Amino acid sequence: xxxxxxxxxxxxxxxxxxxxxxxxxxxxxxxxxxxxxxxxxxxxxxxxxxxxxxxxxxxxxxxxxxxxxxxxxxxxxxxxxxxxxxxxxxxxxxxxxxxxxxxxxxxxxxxxxxxxxxxxxxxxxxxxxxxxxxxxxxxxxxxxxxxxxxxxxxxxxxxxxxxxxxxxxxxxxxxxxxxxxx
Numbered sequence: 312x313x314x315x316x317x318x319x320x321x322x323x324x325x326x327x328x329x330x331x332x333x334x335x336x337x338x339x340x341x342x343x344x345x346x347x348x349x350x351x352x353x354x355x356x357x358x359x360x361x362x363x364x365x366x367x368x369x370x371x372x373x374x375x376x377x378x379x380x381x382x383x384x385x386x387x388x389x390x391x392x393x394x395x396x397x398x399x400x401x402x403x404x405x406x407x408x409x410x411x412x413x414x415x416x417x418x419x420x421x422x423x424x425x426x427x428x429x430x431x432x433x434x435x436x437x438x439x440x441x442x443x444x445x446x447x448x449x450x451x452x453x454x455x456x457x458x459x460x461x462x463x464x465x466x467x468x469x470x471x472x473x474x475x476x477x478x479x480x481x482x483x484x485x486x487x488x489x490x491x492x493x
Contacts, residue, residue, distance in 0.1 A: 334428070339463025339479035341407055342386065344395075346463060347481030350402040351381065354395060358386055366399045378405070387477065388422065389414055407479035416457060416472040423459055423466070430456045432484075437491035446485035456484065 338347045344354050355361070364381040377399035386393035387409035396406040411419075420427065433452035435445040446454060457466040465484045469475040478484060 334460060336460045336480070336482045337463050338481040339407070341409075341479045344404060344407070346404055346407060346479050349404050351379065351395070351397050351404065352402060354381070354404060358383060361395075362392075376400070387411065405481070409477040409479070411474050411477065414474040416466070416468045416474060419457065419466050419474050419477070423462075423464065426461070427457050427459050430458055432456060433489070435486065435489050435491050445490070447489045448485060448487055449489070458484075 338345050340346075343349075343357050361381045361383050364379060366379040367377050379397045379399045381395040381397065383393045383395070386395075386407075389409075389411045391409060391411040391414075393407060393409045395404055396408070397404045431449055431452035432446040432454040433449035434454075435447050446452075455468040457468060458464070459466075463480050463482075465478045465480060466474055467476040467478070
């Protein structure tokens with residue numbers, strides 16, 4: 312009986328890291344649009360005509376992934392513009408960035424709930440990514456993010472605890488470790 316109990320304890324402790332729901336990212340859904348699954352045509356059908364839309368120009372020598380940026384003025388839960396990023400080839404939405412006009416960290420937490428974690432990020436300066444910032448988790452990083460990973464929401468917090476951006480994503484917003492200093 313003792314050995315069965317020890318085996319059960321060892322097995323359950325081995326499952327802990329993967330079973331922490333607050334640490335695992337899942338795709339976000341905003342107003343019926345799921346990041347990584349929904350397409351631009353579905354978004355336009357549900358949200359209406361955007362204010363503007365623009366597609367990146369292809370690289371002459373490389374076949375880099377083209378993206379389309381689509382802008383709405385009132386798509387988020389609060390006043391402010393929303394930019395939807397999608398893959399220009401297949402129309403799949405890859406990220407939704409909402410820029411609230413005036414929202415504090417406390418107001419965002421009151422709206423989204425207490426099931427968040429706070430993660431600090433630093434810039435990975437050796438990585439050149441044109442359409443996104445290369446960041447990694449760092450306990451001393453200058454970027455602060457309130458994350459609802461199980462819901463695919465990352466809230467960027469800036470000066471005076473003001474929210475600068477709310478990102479709806481399908482996976483991590485940064486690397487776990489620096490790609491410059493392995």
